[in-house]
Amino acid sequence: MKTIFEKSNNVDGITLTDMPCNIDFLDSSILRSEKVGLPQLGELEVLRHYKELSDKNFCIEKGFYPLGSCTMKYNPKVNELLASLDGFANLHPFSTDEDSQGALELMYKLQEALKVLTGMDGVTLQPAAGAHGELTGMMIIKAYFESIGENRKKVIIPDSAHGTNPASAKICDFDIVQIASNEKGQVDIEALKAVLDKDVAAIMLTNPNTLGIYEENVLEISKLMHDNGSLLYYDGANFNAIMGYTNPKLMGFDVVHLNLHKTFATPHGGGGPGAGPVCVVEKLKDFLPSPVIGYDGDRYFRNYDIKNSIGAVKGFYGNFGVLVKAYAYILMMGKNLKEASENAVLNANYLKEKLKKAYDLPYDVPCMHEFVLSGDRQKQFGVSTLNIAKSLMDENTHPPTVYFPLIVHEAIMIEPTESETRQKLDEFVDVMLKIAKEAETNPEKLISAPHTTPVKRVDETQAARHPDLKFTE
Numbered sequence: 001m002k003t004i005f006e007k008s009n010n011v012d013g014i015t016l017t018d019m020p021c022n023i024d025f026l027d028s029s030i031l032r033s034e035k036v037g038l039p040q041l042g043e044l045e046v047l048r049h050y051k052e053l054s055d056k057n058f059c060i061e062k063g064f065y066p067l068g069s070c071t072m073k074y075n076p077k078v079n080e081l082l083a084s085l086d087g088f089a090n091l092h093p094f095s096t097d098e099d100s101q102g103a104l105e106l107m108y109k110l111q112e113a114l115k116v117l118t119g120m121d122g123v124t125l126q127p128a129a130g131a132h133g134e135l136t137g138m139m140i141i142k143a144y145f146e147s148i149g150e151n152r153k154k155v156i157i158p159d160s161a162h163g164t165n166p167a168s169a170k171i172c173d174f175d176i177v178q179i180a181s182n183e184k185g186q187v188d189i190e191a192l193k194a195v196l197d198k199d200v201a202a203i204m205l206t207n208p209n210t211l212g213i214y215e216e217n218v219l220e221i222s223k224l225m226h227d228n229g230s231l232l233y234y235d236g237a238n239f240n241a242i243m244g245y246t247n248p249k250l251m252g253f254d255v256v257h258l259n260l261h262k263t264f265a266t267p268h269g270g271g272g273p274g275a276g277p278v279c280v281v282e283k284l285k286d287f288l289p290s291p292v293i294g295y296d297g298d299r300y301f302r303n304y305d306i307k308n309s310i311g312a313v314k315g316f317y318g319n320f321g322v323l324v325k326a327y328a329y330i331l332m333m334g335k336n337l338k339e340a341s342e343n344a345v346l347n348a349n350y351l352k353e354k355l356k357k358a359y360d361l362p363y364d365v366p367c368m369h370e371f372v373l374s375g376d377r378q379k380q381f382g383v384s385t386l387n388i389a390k391s392l393m394d395e396n397t398h399p400p401t402v403y404f405p406l407i408v409h410e411a412i413m414i415e416p417t418e419s420e421t422r423q424k425l426d427e428f429v430d431v432m433l434k435i436a437k438e439a440e441t442n443p444e445k446l447i448s449a450p451h452t453t454p455v456k457r458v459d460e461t462q463a464a465r466h467p468d469l470k471f472t473e
């Protein structure tokens with residue numbers, strides 16, 4: 001496909017009859033004397049160009065998208081309609097509280113809903129993503145220890161954690177202590193005890209963890225940490241698995257971030273920006289970024305009066321459009337949020353049981369919303385997990401997350417989400433079984449996949465090390 005620059009045919013896309021504004025007052029030295037060099041095409045040609053480009057993309061509206069840990073669930077279109085309402089979409093961020101009562105009310109009520117769901121006492125909606133929420137949470141933990149005159153340096157993180165966890169803690173100048181998982185794929189309590197001392201500020205845990213396994217000993221872990229004067233951080237990106245059943249507060253956590261763009265059905269990845277609100281227990285409320293949204297029984301307002309605030313972590317008040325969509329989703333689902341988790345878990349277990357005949361399943365236990373297969377069996381025939389992932393693209397299916405978590409060889413991490421039908425799940429099973437069979441009978445086909453996509457096999461190393469993103473004629 002040609003770029004829009006190559007397609008340029010010097011037809012003016014628009015006709016300017018009069019100069020739209022008077023530029024006489026500008027010094028001629030700063031005025032452009034040559035043409036800008038923008039592509040010139042008629043409106044219809046421009047539309048066709050971008051339609052063709054978008055047709056090459058894969059999206060949830062096109063096919064199954066079981067990208068583990070990313071929760072690529074269906075995003076109800078009514079959310080988009082609500083987020084585009086004039087009063088939301090065109091509200092100026094500098095508007096006064098008086099002029100923004102509707103938007104502030106929505107944010108306040110979203111804060112309240114997230115408190116109920118997490119069991120926590122205070123919320124900031126500012127962070128723009130999960131990793132940004134982690135950073136905010138770790139800054140809060142750091143500020144808390146400073147306020148009580150303790151200079152704890154260490155943060156414990158299990159080896160199954162998302163890579164953003166150690167990165168966020170490190171940015172806050174903590175030293176990372178990694179602990180191994182046990183044979184059940186859970187935190188090894190003895191390994192935890194062995195590294196626990198008065199220099200430990202916190203542990204960062206994902207529950208269910210990234211193997212899709214629920215940490216059965218979470219209460220024992222929280223007691224150990226709290227007895228040591230340490231705090232517990234909950235990576236809530238996997239909240240999809242437990243909504244309405246339990247919450248981080250009941251498990252003993254002090255700080256949690258949620259991924260609105262995963263659990264609460266607001267599109268992400270190529271589909272839009274995210275939001276990673278952070279919720280905290282009572283004693284950490286004073287450290288939240290300012291402002292938080294308050295309500296005095298009469299009007300909603302931005303509350304800057306937060307005693308030990310770590311300061312703002314995002315321009316204005318977070319990605320507001322995402323907040324509107326998440327709030328709409330919560331209201332629309334109501335008590336059925338619990339059923340969403342139920343079906344997410346059911347769908348994952350259904351796929352796991354169907355696929356474990358053909359693929360290795362290193363942790364053969366009931367899973368939560370996702371599970372991790374290993375491509376080791378197929379590797380004997382020369383077919384790697386990468387080849388399996390590429391082959392799925394030929395079957396109108398987005399590949400699962402691969403080679404993560406790092407503790408599983410040739411990992412294939414599958415998360416179907418609750419929004420898929422039994423029929424779709426069965427189609428996916430058929431495709432995966434077909435690929436497993438082909439690994440034995442026709443490995444060459446898989447090794448050279450994908451065959452039907454607009455872009456075929458790319459050189460992964462070159463693409464990562466020397467990306468060539470610039471068009472030059």
Ligand SMILES: *Cc1c(COP(=O)(O)O)cnc(C)c1O
Pocket residue numbers: 069070129130131132162164206210235237238259274276
């Ligand atoms: C997605 C994810 C994150 C990071 O969230 P972003 O919004 O991508 O920054 C962190 N932890 C886990 C377990 C995740 O799945």
